[in-house]
Amino acid sequence: MKNECSIVGDLLALWMDGLVSEDTAAFVEEHLARCAACRARLEQLRAPAAPPETVQEERAFYAFAARWKKKRRRVLAAFVALSLAAAMLAACLFSLLTFGTANFASAAWGLAQVTFLEEPWAEVSAAPKVVLAAPETDITNYMAGRGFAENEQERMSALRVFEKDGVQEHVLCGVNRSFARWVWQ
Ligand SMILES: [Zn+2]
Structure with a gap:
């Protein structure tokens, strides 16, 4: 039987394509009818x-x-x-550290005004109030324009005190090569 399976195995593909004689076809079909192993093999050949x-x-x-x-x-x-x-975020942080305001666009515009447009000063933030000015600008001129006079006795190095009608304003003043920065406290 094993030998017959091997012969049928060799013939299966030819038989499927109709390339065997009638006798051979009958032999293959007769074997398939009683051999599950060869039927399984046939299914495998037919499967895509x-x-x-x-x-x-x-x-x-x-x-x-x-x-x-x-x-x-x-x-x-x-x-x-x-x-x-x-x-x-980086610009805000840089702006806060450099200009005293987190609004980078406003700080950049203020810097452009005092640097290129030669404005004496530019307010870059309202709360807290921050003003940028040309480096050589004296804050007393700015404050005088608003009617404030400096109280020299209360000045503590960079923290300067201005008064008008009993109202005090405390301003932290810094300056570098490019601009002066006044931050109201
Ligand atoms: Zn068989």
Whole structure:
């Protein structure tokens, strides 16, 4: 019987394609009728071949690429948003440390005014009040324009005190090469 199975095995593909004689066909069919093992073998031959692994990998890759294409725009948008947020945060921090206000745009505009437009000073923040001025500018001129006079006796180095009708304002004054910074306390 084993020997017969081996012969039928050799003939199965030819028999499926109708390439055997009537006698051989009858022999194969008669054997298949009583041999489960050869019927199973026949089922295997009839089943569509599984795609080779490389094809499967290729399909998986294209499926992934398609999904990625859809996601890419969202990922890119999120990346841009995060980068902008990080840049704005950095700008705010820099602005706070350098100019005394977290509003970088306002600080930059104030600096441009006193540097390039040669304004004597520019208010860059209202609360707390922060004023940028050209480095050589004397704050007493600015305060005099608002009707305030300095109380020299209360001055503590960089912290200066100005008075008008019994109202005091305390201003922390700093200066570097590019600008003077007055921060109201
Ligand atoms: Zn058999």
